[in-house]
Amino acid sequence: MSAIPGPHRALTASFKRELLVAARARSEFFNPLIFFLSITMFVPLGIAPDAQTLAPIAPGMIWIIALLSVLLSLDRVFQSDFEDGSLEQMVLSGQSLYWIVIAKSLAHWVLTGLPLALLSPILGVMMALPGEGYVALVVSLLFGTGSLCFIGAIGSALTVALRRGGLLLSLIIIPLYVPVLILGSSSVQTAVLGEPYLGQVALLAAIWLLSLMIAPFAAAGSIKISLGT
Amino acid sequence: MPWLALVGIVLFLVGAIWGLGFAPADSKQGNSYRIIFLHVPASFLAMAGYYVMAICGAVGLIWRMKISFMMMKSAAPIGAVLTFISLVTGSIWGKPTWGTWWEWDARITFMLILFFLYLGVWALQTSYQDRDAADKTSAILALVGTVNIPIIYKSVDWWYSLHQPATLKLTGPSSIDASMAYPLIVMIVAFYVLYTWMLLDRTRIEILERERKSRWVQAIFGQ
Numbered sequence: 488m489s490a491i492p493g494p495h496r497a498l499t500a501s502f503k504r505e506l507l508v509a510a511r512a513r514s515e516f517f518n519p520l521i522f523f524l525s526i527t528m529f530v531p532l533g534i535a536p537d538a539q540t541l542a543p544i545a546p547g548m549i550w551i552i553a554l555l556s557v558l559l560s561l562d563r564v565f566q567s568d569f570e571d572g573s574l575e576q577m578v579l580s581g582q583s584l585y586w587i588v589i590a591k592s593l594a595h596w597v598l599t600g601l602p603l604a605l606l607s608p609i610l611g612v613m614m615a616l617p618g619e620g621y622v623a624l625v626v627s628l629l630f631g632t633g634s635l636c637f638i639g640a641i642g643s644a645l646t647v648a649l650r651r652g653g654l655l656l657s658l659i660i661i662p663l664y665v666p667v668l669i670l671g672s673s674s675v676q677t678a679v680l681g682e683p684y685l686g687q688v689a690l691l692a693a694i695w696l697l698s699l700m701i702a703p704f705a706a707a708g709s710i711k712i713s714l715g716t
Numbered sequence: 717m718p719w720l721a722l723v724g725i726v727l728f729l730v731g732a733i734w735g736l737g738f739a740p741a742d743s744k745q746g747n748s749y750r751i752i753f754l755h756v757p758a759s760f761l762a763m764a765g766y767y768v769m770a771i772c773g774a775v776g777l778i779w780r781m782k783i784s785f786m787m788m789k790s791a792a793p794i795g796a797v798l799t800f801i802s803l804v805t806g807s808i809w810g811k812p813t814w815g816t817w818w819e820w821d822a823r824i825t826f827m828l829i830l831f832f833l834y835l836g837v838w839a840l841q842t843s844y845q846d847r848d849a850a851d852k853t854s855a856i857l858a859l860v861g862t863v864n865i866p867i868i869y870k871s872v873d874w875w876y877s878l879h880q881p882a883t884l885k886l887t888g889p890s891s892i893d894a895s896m897a898y899p900l901i902v903m904i905v906a907f908y909v910l911y912t913w914m915l916l917d918r919t920r921i922e923i924l925e926r927e928r929k930s931r932w933v934q935a936i937f938g939q
Contacts (some may be wrong), residue, residue, distance in 0.1 A: 641860055645840060645853045655843055659836035659857055662829045663864050666871035673875065694867070705860050708777075712852045 497582040498590045505594030512538045519599050523556040527610050538615035545614035547614055553603050557632055558657055560599045561639040565647045575714055579581035585706035600632025623678030630691040631671040637698035638663050644706035648713035720913040735899035749843040753900060757799050757907035765795035770862040774857030785851035787807040789841055790918035796834035803827055822876030826869055832859045840936035
């Protein structure tokens with residue numbers, strides 16, 4: 488039996504694989520982004536279209552919509568690999584599942600969180616966000632969606648063996664998303680007021696690092712349990 | 717364990733009669749403050765109950781003890797109900813004192829999040845057909861929630877102080893008079909005893925249900 492390659496190889500190999508799978512199924516990549524843009528239309532339609540009403544709620548609204556987009560894309564992180572058996576092969580490969588989960592969550596972030604953060608200035612314009620808020624919006628979404636992807640991976644792994652886990656996944660993950668939403672939305676709000684917002688961004692980055700370290704443990708543990716059923 | 721139930725009920729009756737009937741009325745809130753004799757113990761147990769649940773889950777995951785998973789499963793609904801009682805009594809208390817049924821105060825919001833955390837563990841537990849997977853996944857969720865509880869608590873606290881200045885002040889527990897504190901302590905002890913009784917009783921039912929095919933359970937029920 489040949490020696491098992493090191494964890495960095497497992498990380499890069501599974502990361503590349505995730506991107507390749509996503510490149511072959513492009514609609515899955517665009518769906519959360521289209522959702523992100525189209526649900527934004529509801530806000531002026533449902534509340535009021537004038538800038539005076541939209542501007543104060545814009546930071547919170549954009550953050551909530553970004554959070555929902557990530558939430559909706561979560562169930563496919565492990566689902567298709569669970570169904571076609573590749574998740575089982577990954578566990579059997581002898582590689583630490585911890586690194587594979589990190590690779591999958593990072594790929595998920597590259598495919599949803601990163602484009603969401605880059606698209607968010609367009610939404611800012613549509614929601615009449617004042618000019619001071621844009622840098623804070625993009626930076627807070629970059630770190631924030633990173634945490635959302637890692638924390639969400641736990642929920643995705645916990646419900647992977649359930650046939651209809653989508654709604655349950657949202658139910659168990661929403662309370663865990665509270666700190667990220669509070670910090671993300673308030674960083675943009677303080678930036679709009681012209682006050683320093685680096686404190687919130689630093690806390691978001693801390694949550695991101697914490698979830699990067701801890702969430703893969705929980706997710707890897709629950710994948711092993713799900714495969715045992 | 718009928719003696720445990722008896723002790724709990726006696727303490728509950730003593731505390732309730734003492735608190736509701738004999739403790740003096742508050743100088744500012746009048747008689748409406750008396751709801752603390754239900755509200756405070758329920759809130760205490762709602763918080764402690766989550767840790768009971770998470771520790772049971774951790775024990776089950778680490779030492780593979782079946783009984784601690786059963787205890788964890790029993791703790792989830794009790795904790796959710798206690799959190800609900802805490803929210804409802806707080807809301808009823810809020811109407812005469814603050815003039816509103818609901819206020820997005822940091823503590824209230826935190827209790828609401830705690831309620832959702834309980835519901836999540838409970839829902840995950842009931843959605844698996846496979847008992848082993850149900851136990852272990854909900855134990856992992858309970859543990860993840862435990863890591864998150866301090867972060868959620870701090871962030872909600874910080875959010876509240878950022879959004880609204882402290883316009884509402886509750887009477888701090890340290891500034892409570894002894895004539896009110898003693899019945900409150902009796903009630904808290906009563907809630908702890910009743911909680912223990914309910915937890916053990918539900919766990920016994922759970923054991924009987926899971927072992928219903930074993931000989932000793934069938935012998936008990938004379939089949």
